[in-house]
Amino acid sequence: MTLVVTHCVTAVPTYPIYKHRHKPPRSFSLRILSKSNQVSDVKTPQSTSYTIEPIRECECFNMYKQQVPYSQAWAWQKSIVEEKKAMIEKNDHCRDSLFVLQHRPVYTLGTASSEQFLNFDIKDPPFDVYRTERGGEVTYHGPGQIVMYPIMNLRNHKMDLHWYLRSLEEVIIRALSKTFCIKASRLEGLTGVWHGNQKLAAIGIRVSQWITYHGLAVNVNPDLTHFRWIVPCGLQGYQVGSVKSLLEEFHTSADCGRADLPDPDDCQLLDITCRSLINEFSEVFEVRINYETMSRLDLQAV
Incomplete structure (x- = not known):
């Protein structure tokens, strides 16, 4: 990971909601954070307090049914x-962005990756x-793998890279x-998501001026033989697994009622996993997902 820190400008989202069980009475008190970062109070005799919290919005380009060339994404x-x-330089609020897609077969290396892990x-x-x-x-991306690239302004969340990485893992877990009733977990000292010693998802990020990019890849039903050409993530002695391979194992087991899980085909499995990942991303990062069309990207095509 590389972190470039520059002058930070506070940006305040402009989408407030009331967070309260009941409708606001005629008299109430609000604490409002202005763009100048000053708190102002609006009080009335009843002094009933309501907190206005921002709704962080995230534009989502959901292209998971497409195999997007790596260079394009x-x-x-x-x-x-x-x-x-x-x-940010103009002190404007910028909402988060999220790409969800599949790639054509490709190998990618990080900034300091060693070619010794290439077979x-x-x-x-x-x-x-x-x-x-x-x-x-080094890692592999290809069909059957859901890739998510969050482009987030961590000023609007938490300016902590460890928190961000753990949050991405939490989305997958x-x-x-x-x-799927898969007991996915972290392994101490390693980044990613695992089931036993099988790595189900890889994470690699870049953060520049507290803006994130790159992201995570979840093995749903890829051709796992393509991982044999590399030492995935440079980890010797570990296996690469997939959601599909685990579900096939579960159907032969009565553990935790897993034998009763649905048996979707490959397309359905990708669809189910994609929807679940986006939903959990929304929950973990507390953002509202707004789906965008490809026209938003037309001017940025290569």
Whole structure:
């Protein structure tokens, strides 16, 4: 991971709601945070307090049914990062963004990745290879894998990279647990999500001026043989697993009622996983998902 810190400008979302069980009475008190970061009070005789909390919005480009070339998605991310930096420079509020997609088969390396973890000649790779600015070692992306690229202004959340990484892991852990009864977990000292010693999801990020990009990849039903060409994430002695392979195991077991889980086909499995991941992303980061059309990206196509 690389962190570039510059002058921080506070941006206040402009979408308030009342957080209270009942409707506001005719007389009430509000504490409102202005754009100048000053708190003002509006009081009435009853002095009943209501807190106005921001609704953080996240634009979502859900293209999970498409196999997007890695270079295209990478260009979109960098363009939106620059767009957000410019907005912050002008003290404008910028909402978060999220890409959800699949990639065509590709290997990507992090900033400091070592080629010793490649089981092929870099001059004659089985698939395209990209060295990126994210953290982490080499990984594989391809069909059957849900990739999520959150582009978030951490000023509006928590300016803490450990918190951010753990939150991305939490999104995956919740989605797999609630939807498939998969006991996904973290492994101490490692980034990603696991079931036993099988890695189900990889995470690699870049943060520039507190704007995040790159993200996470969840193995739903990819061709796992493509991982044999690399040492995934540079971890020797670990396996790579998938949601599909685990569900197939569960159907032969009566543990925790897993044998009664539905048996979706590959397309349905991707659909179910995608919806669950987006829902848990919304819950963990407390954002409202607004789906955008591709026209928002037309001017940024490569």
